[in-house]
Amino acid sequence: MKKLIEKVISDIKHEPYKLDEAMTSADLFIILRDKCVQVVRGAWKSLFFGKHSGIVFAGKKVKIRHASHISAEGGLTLGDGVYINALSKGGVKLGDNVSLGAGTIIECTGVIRELGEYIKIGSHVGFAQNCFLAVRGPVEIGNDCIFGPNVSIHSENHVFDDPTQPIRLQGATRQGVKIGRDCWFGEGAVVLDGVTIGDGCVIAANAVVNKDVPAGSVVGGGTCQGFEKEGRVKSLKVLMVNKFHYLKGGSETYHFAVGESLEAAGCDVAWFAMEDLKNLPCRQSKYFVSASDYNGKTSPLKKVKDGLSLIYSVEAKDKFNALLEEFQPDVIHMNLVHRQLTFSILDAPYLKKHPVSVVYTAHDYIPICPACTMLDGEGDVCDDCLGGSFTPCVRKRCVKGSRAKSMLAVAEASFIHRRGSYKKIDRIIAPSNFMRSKLLEGGFPAEQVLFMQNFAKDSVLANAREAEDRTDWENPYLLFFGRLSREKGIDVLVDAFCISIPSLPENMRLVIAGDGPERAAIEEKLSAMDAASAKRVELVGFQQGEVLRNYVERASLAIASSRCRENMPYSIVEAFALGTPVVGTNIGGIPELVIEGQTGFLAEPDDIESLSEAISRGVEFCNDKDRHREMQTNCKNYVLEHCDQDTYMQQLITLYQELIDSKKEIA
Numbered sequence: 114m115k116k117l118i119e120k121v122i123s124d125i126k127h128e129p130y131k132l133d134e135a136m137t138s139a140d141l142f143i144i145l146r147d148k149c150v151q152v153v154r155g156a157w158k159s160l161f162f163g164k165h166s167g168i169v170f171a172g173k174k175v176k177i178r179h180a181s182h183i184s185a186e187g188g189l190t191l192g193d194g195v196y197i198n199a200l201s202k203g204g205v206k207l208g209d210n211v212s213l214g215a216g217t218i219i220e221c222t223g224v225i226r227e228l229g230e231y232i233k234i235g236s237h238v239g240f241a242q243n244c245f246l247a248v249r250g251p252v253e254i255g256n257d258c259i260f261g262p263n264v265s266i267h268s269e270n271h272v273f274d275d276p277t278q279p280i281r282l283q284g285a286t287r288q289g290v291k292i293g294r295d296c297w298f299g300e301g302a303v304v305l306d307g308v309t310i311g312d313g314c315v316i317a318a319n320a321v322v323n324k325d326v327p328a329g330s331v332v333g334g335g336t337c338q339g340f341e342k343e344g345r346v347k348s349l350k351v352l353m354v355n356k357f358h359y360l361k362g363g364s365e366t367y368h369f370a371v372g373e374s375l376e377a378a379g380c381d382v383a384w385f386a387m388e389d390l391k392n393l394p395c396r397q398s399k400y401f402v403s404a405s406d407y408n409g410k411t412s413p414l415k416k417v418k419d420g421l422s423l424i425y426s427v428e429a430k431d432k433f434n435a436l437l438e439e440f441q442p443d444v445i446h447m448n449l450v451h452r453q454l455t456f457s458i459l460d461a462p463y464l465k466k467h468p469v470s471v472v473y474t475a476h477d478y479i480p481i482c483p484a485c486t487m488l489d490g491e492g493d494v495c496d497d498c499l500g501g502s503f504t505p506c507v508r509k510r511c512v513k514g515s516r517a518k519s520m521l522a523v524a525e526a527s528f529i530h531r532r533g534s535y536k537k538i539d540r541i542i543a544p545s546n547f548m549r550s551k552l553l554e555g556g557f558p559a560e561q562v563l564f565m566q567n568f569a570k571d572s573v574l575a576n577a578r579e580a581e582d583r584t585d586w587e588n589p590y591l592l593f594f595g596r597l598s599r600e601k602g603i604d605v606l607v608d609a610f611c612i613s614i615p616s617l618p619e620n621m622r623l624v625i626a627g628d629g630p631e632r633a634a635i636e637e638k639l640s641a642m643d644a645a646s647a648k649r650v651e652l653v654g655f656q657q658g659e660v661l662r663n664y665v666e667r668a669s670l671a672i673a674s675s676r677c678r679e680n681m682p683y684s685i686v687e688a689f690a691l692g693t694p695v696v697g698t699n700i701g702g703i704p705e706l707v708i709e710g711q712t713g714f715l716a717e718p719d720d721i722e723s724l725s726e727a728i729s730r731g732v733e734f735c736n737d738k739d740r741h742r743e744m745q746t747n748c749k750n751y752v753l754e755h756c757d758q759d760t761y762m763q764q765l766i767t768l769y770q771e772l773i774d775s776k777k778e779i780a
Contacts (some may be wrong), residue, residue, distance in 0.1 A: 153189070163204065165189075172443070182221075183207070187236070189773065198222060201248060203231025208256065210236055216243040222250065230268075230287065230580070235294065240264070250287030250306060250578065251346045255294030261318065263301045266290055270306040288578040293328060293759065307575060311378075311759045325571060328763055336357045349380040349769060352442040356453040358386035358401070359393055363683055364476040367567060383440045385433060387453045400436040402429045402454060404562045424525045426455045427709050434461035437469075442767045447473045447538075451525065456534035464537075468779065470772035474542040477680065481537060481555030483522035484511035487678050490519075492599045494678065494700075494718075496674035503527055514706040539772050544681040545702030551678075566705075566766060567681050569690065571755035576666075577752040579689040582742060584692070585667040589735075590622040590651075591728065594661060595627035595684055602674035602698065602719065604631065607638055609674075609716075609724035611646045616729045618736075620651070623672075626664055628655040666691040672728075673697040673707070676719040683708070686756055689748035694741075696727045711735075712748050 148170060155169030161180035169185065172193035177183070182199035187209025191197075194216045199205045201221035213219070217240050221229040232248045235256035242262045246252065251271030268290045272283040288307035296310060299318030304310070310323075311328030320332045353375075355368040370381045387391065388401045395401075437644045450456065459471065477485040482498055483506045489495040490510035497505035503523040505511075512518040529535065541557065543549035544567045552562050569577075591610065597603050603625070625635070632652070639647040656664060665671065671688040675677070678701030685695050685706045697707035698718040706715040714734070716727035735741045 124398045128383040135647045140691075151190075154276060155189070158191070159185070159189075167209065171195075171338075185211070187211075191218065194271065197583065201229040201231055202777055203251070205248075206231065208236035208238065208434040210238075212243065213552065214240050214242040214262070216247075218244070219246045219248065221248040223247070230289065239707065241300075248549070249285070250289035250580075252290045254292045255296070255312065257295045258292060259370065260298045260299070260549060261300040261302070264298045264303075266304045268306050268454075274609050287648060288575055299339070307578070309571075310760060312763060315605035325759075327374065328759060328766075329378055349375070349766070349773075350383070350440065350442045351375050351444045351446055351769070352379050352383045352385060352436070352440060353446050353448075354385045354450055354454065354458070355448040356387045356450060357389065358384060358395060358398075359389065359391040360503070364449050367474065367476070368568075368569070369756070370568070371762070371765070373764065374758065375766075378762065378766065380766075383436065383442065383459075385436055385454075386596060393760045396756050397436060397440075398431045400431055402426065404453075404498045420479075423521055424455065424528050425451050425455065425457045426453075429454050430457040430460050433458040434463050435463055437467075441467070442469055442715035442740040443773050446471060447471065449476060451479050455525075456532075456537075457536055460539045468776035470776055472540050472542065472768070472772070473538045474544070475548060475552065478548070478551065478678070479526075480541075480557070481551060482506075483519070483526040486600070487551075490514050492676075494676070498526075499551070501530075503557065519713075522777075539775075540768060545705055547702045547705065548680050565761065567683070568751055568754055568758040569683075569686050569756065573687055573690045574757065576662075576687075577749040579692075582692060582745060583666045584669060584741070584745075586738075588620060588622075589618060589669045590624045590667075591663055591670050591696075592624050592626065592730075593672045593674065594626040594656065594665065597631040597635065599626070599631060600675060601629075601631075602676040602724075603635060603681060605676065605719060605721055606637065606672055606674040606725060607635060607650060608721045610650065611642065612721065613725045613728045613732075614646055614649065617732055621669075621732060623650045624664060624668070625650065625652050626654070626661060627758075662691065665693055668693050669741075670731045672711070673703055674716075674724060677701070677722065679703055686752055690752045692745035692749055694735075694744045694748055696724070696731050698724070706751070712744065712751055 119310060130638045151172060152168060154171035154175065158171050158175065158177060159165045159169040162183045162185060163181045163186040167185065167187035167189065167731055170190045171546040172191060172195065173193045174194050174763045176196045182201060182204035184204060185207040188211040189207060192213060192215035195213045197205065197219045203220065211234055217234065221232065229248045230251040232246065232252040234254045237256055238254060238258045240260040244260055244263065245265040247267045247269065252266060252268050269285050269287050271280050271285045273280045275283055286306065290304055290306065291309045292313065293311055293312035294309055296314045296316065298316045303323070304322045308322050308325060310322065310326045311330065313329045314326050315331045316322060316334060322332060326332055349768040351374045353368060353508050355365065357365050360366060372384065376382050383393050385395050385397065387403050388404045392398065401458055431592065450458065478487045479485045483503050491585040495509065503526045507516060509520045510516050510519050514523045531542050541552065541562045542565050543552060543562055546564050549562050549564045553559055567769045586749055593603065593606055595601055635652065640651055665688055673685055673695055683701045685697065688695050689712065695707050695713035697703040697713055697715060699715045700718040704715060707715055709715050714727045714731045717723040
């Protein structure tokens with residue numbers, strides 16, 4: 114009898130199940146009797162579900178409102194007094210073997226003037242008694258999670274900025290809650306709106322989680338206070354390498370974010386860089402390499418010395434070796450290392466004795482193009498160095514229009530390739546599929562180059578979770594934001610907009626937010642136009658922070674008019690997160706983000722007519738507010754699905770561990 118029951122339960126749960134040896138036949142009879150009654154109740158309840166498969170067990174006094182919004186993929190247990198109000202935009206989506214304990218409430222909508230978003234619960238998830246899930250913003254819960262009694266999740270926060278107005282009249286924010294797989298929540302834990310909890314976390318009893326929790330963390334009682342969980346990733350030692358140790362650009366933003374996330378996940382992180390007065394404080398600064406300036410005014414002898422160290426730096430190798438001896442890393446993660454640091458660091462004697470894994474994130478095209486950009490000296494797209502010879506770079510003066518600087522860059526590239534330095538890298542991370550394809554075309558092995566799209570900052574992800582449409586419909590405009598330089602195609606954009614004017618609404622403008630070497634040329638171009646056209650183009654200068662955010666979120670469309678092979682333009686991700694579709698050029702990594710008719714519209718690069726047509730298509734599309742809102746949703750979903758930092762870090766740490774294990778096997 115027991116064996117039969119164990120088999121039935123195992124089939125229902127889709128995993129092995131064994132009864133306790135102390136279970137008597139009388140006890141089993143009572144349980145089976147109750148379960149049979151629950152199956153009958155559950156069969157009746159599930160008739161009204163939108164979709165279901167598997168057996169539903171329903172206790173006494175279970176109440177379900179708007180059951181057609183419920184989708185259950187497998188076995189479902191509803192304890193006595195469970196209440197579900199499933200009325201919502203996306204419904205209640207339940208995985209296989211979900212259990213809701215007695216008295217648990219899922220309330221998807223509080224007021225019918227604004228429906229809740231949705232709740233998605235993974236498989237093998239159990240809630241104990243009296244849990245409360247207030248689903249206003251989206252709630253996502255991964256597989257294999259355990260929730261103790263009286264746990265509550267709230268995906269909405271009330272606004273209370275104005276003391277002169279009642280809080281109930283000030284509205285609310287709905288960023289949503291995302292919980293990874295294999296998490297355990299103690300009794301009385303509270304999860305507030307806007308929180309993302311990574312995989313494998315433990316949330317202690319009565320903890321109030323009001324900020325993101327990295328994977329593998331334990332959160333103590335009281336307001337969110339995280340500490341590393343033993344046995345997860347604490348033993349990993351990662352040495353982050355980048356020539357600048359301050360926030361100079363996008364590469365440094367990535368570099369520091371990865372390092373800080375690794376530390377939050379329990380890894381031991383050290384840093385290696387170049388000396389600079391702007392550097393952030395760092396306990397490894399004594400190992401940093403002397404600064405080199407190839408562009409400033411120095412003596413001829415100093416220029417020669419610095420030029421040689423651009424190709425190979427003995428100082429960098431020696432200091433890096435000393436740091437390796439002290440820190441003894443499991444992984445070296447390199448970012449910008451060419452020129453000032455050089456690949457000499459991979460010749461450190463320590464690395465010949467110890468199996469340290471090496472990862473390199475390619476932020477530009479320098480492994481296959483000495484000029485980094487795949488543009489020649491005239492600013493035109495160039496593939497001439499993909500054949501293996503870098504001499505075209507000198508002939509075309511690709512590096513800042515200088516033959517001397519181009520010769521130095523070619524000398525470095527040739528030296529690195531001849532010495533086989535890239536073969537010392539275990540994995541190269543390419544942030545776009547286009548970059549990966551170019552690296553393969555340039556001779557890198559397919560198994561060495563891995564595509565991993567860069568993640569977005571928490572603030573950007575928070576923007577993507579907001580549902581409100583802030584588009585300025587009364588005074589519509591297109592927006593370019595970024596550096597005003599030739600490779601960004603700003604000149605093409607101005608011409609394309611002007612020839613599009615007859616097909617655009619009379620009040621549609623082009624707003625250009627940015628500064629750079631092309632600003633004077635753009636101003637001159639506008640002064641030569643007829644007054645009516647020039648008046649519809651606004652140069653508002655460099656903008657940042659809240660001012661830039663307001664420009665982006667109110668724009669009908671953002672424009673990415675690059676004539677160069679952008680890798681993974683972060684400006685497009687920022688626009689998507691704020692619900693602004695993008696008109697982009699079909700070059701580099703841009704078409705991986707801008708999908709025609711879904712997240713924006715594509716034009717051929719450096720083509721005024723093509724860009725003008727794409728602008729016209731986009732504006733016509735935006736005139737239909739329903740379709741425009743649908744595209745806004747697509748843009749936000751892209752960011753949430755492809756740019757999540759926790760997901761990226763989990764993949765990165767997994768990559769580290771795989772490489773470490775592989776090295777150990779070889780050793």
